[in-house]
Amino acid sequence: MSHDTARTRRTALDALHRSLGATMTDFAGWDMPLRYGSERAEHEAVRTRAGLFDLSHMGEITVSGPQAGALLDHALVGNIGGLRPGRARYTMICRADGGILDDLIVYRLERSPEADGTADAAQDASEYLVVANAANAQTVLDALAERATGFTATVRDDRDAYALLALQGPAAAGILAPLTDADLDGLKYYAGLPGTVAGVPALIARTGYTGEDGFELFVAPEHAERLWRALAEAGEPAGLTPCGLSCRDTLRLEAGMPLYGNELSTALTPFDAGLGRIVKFDKQGDFVGRDALEKAARRAESTPPRRLVGLVAEGRRVPRAGYAVVSAADGTVLGEVTSGAPSPTLGRPIAMAYVDAAHAAPGTAGVAVDIRGSREAYEVVALPFYRREK
Template sequence: MSDRLSPLHEVHAAAGAVFTDFAGWQMPVRYSSDLAEHKAVREAAGIFDLSHMGEILVVGPGAAAALDYAVSGRISALQPGQAKYTLLLNDAGGVLDDLIVYRTGEDRFLVVANAANAGTVAGELRGRADRFDAQVHDESDDVALIAVQGPRALEVLLNTEGFALDGGHPDGEDVADALSSLRYYRALAGNFNGSAVLFARTGYTGEDGFEIFVSPDAARALWGALVEAGAPFHLVPAGLAARDTLRLEAGMPLYGHELDAETLPVQAGLGRVVDLGKPGDFVGRAAIEKGPAPEASVLVGLRGEGKRAARADYPVRDESGATIGRVTSGALSPTLGFPIAMAYVAPSHAAEGTVVAVDIRGTAHPYLVTPLPFYKRKKTS
């Protein structure tokens, strides 16, 4: 049952949003058109409500060491203001969640978890941190999260009134200079009309963009200011449907589709996210070092023809009709104009250029194994 509402729920309803149940939350799936919202993010900018995500603080003198033990990446190597994509593994090396960890101070880290897993992540982190001088606080109810994504995202933020840096910036930059120079996977503390915010140059769309953490009390005013500032840049509200096709085109995994507790990171193409070079033990290390069975399926990209899209859990078959895998995510790509999918298949059929068949409601449709991601944004100089 969906009984949790975003602090922006009334704003979405007034904008004509259609809602869906997502991890126990009522969240906008679309406002007008999935395609129009997707196109806006690729060509201009879209604004997303991500307040359903989990935010967990890990603080204390042993916080960095605790996170090194708790997750797959070397969190202690982060400098304040840096962020890292990482994985929370179980003892068998399977993925309990994929996370972004921001180092917001010398002994202070913000862990962002998927909505469905926030409670699990908080509990696991508490258990794993108990041997260290660190405390874990689940602050999910005290944080709203708004994302502005797209090639004009920076322009939207620079045009938004009310942003400032707390106490100035060490090198004398103002907020416009600081946001303009903020690099990918970096974060910057500031405020919006006196309310504390954290600007992060991160996202889940394959485009440039920002995610802004703010108190729920200030979320409506911030959303309104961003929408007003974004009007000249064709900013539109975007829902979960557009977010899903955007991340699929960008080859970004979604927990519960490409990632789960039975799948090792290397199977999902995320072996690089596990730092076996860091000193000491971490949860799942022995299983990761052992690796999956030789016949374990691996994640691939699939490109189809025509307009019929593969969907999650559709069977993937070889030339003889034998099942060799399953689709995890699929759609007709709004940007590219042809069907795309991610799927787990047997290693024998994972090579680029291999032709497989996806069973779409009883009919075999040819798909070509193709590299991920399907789409890469053009980098500006």
């Protein structure tokens, strides 16, 4: 995988996607599969059976060393130093003014000092994998490198070291179990452990971005095609379907999960996005953005900002990001749509939107979306739109 910004990057599975007839699209400088056939069929496969995604465009950054945890506590808003080996945490990296640079998943890796074969390995056994969004990976890498000054820790760009496959859906565990030596039953949500899958060394994680149970498999790029084919073969009886980015977007939208660039941006703090709970003021030491975020927290308590809500259409017209949320009575602007799409599961168009707090309660009447000059009626609902049965 190349990081030459002058040309489009291709994942290790590029030729395989094309052989499967994928419609490819540019996404954050990567050539990625948008769909293989029907978006609806791919979406429904994940909801009812299982889907297989190539997510190798995500940005992996390894932070290691005796003060790796302390560095991440300083650089990010979450309590990362307190993470146990094998666990993962959803967090954010913010600017000094509190604006969100990116939302991240951080895994604390399990390392065996004996395996390193060095005398000081035990001193250096703290290692974390930071996974950034593709479009923000360089920004996150640069920020971590800059914030590492004064810490005994190394920040390494590992985007070329990994391919990432995601197996998502209710049948995912049943498909993966016969192929791996890992204890999948013992692998909790937001955890990751080393193992082998179809003979391929992997970091096996259980985080997901679809609202379903599932697994993320971080492997060396040269092993990606072998792993994909093994999963596809094992999953065939269960109806496993290759899935593109298009259905990943409708799946995460139904699950009420934010997307950077839509629900999250540098113009918003975690408190503006309704995610203030991930900011840990009680952790040791200072962290970038603390002062601004403390003010944002007080502001959110006294004068609630716009709130992120769900909207369900009463008609058939689909709202898109940037469309105004308005009063159905007089067209007064109440907010703005951040993401919208037809929902295969609900059978109606849905959207996430930031709306004024006075109109954010589920069931609020008189709310519409301005779709090309027409006020289309929408119902305000609590997120998520869809929640799987445990």
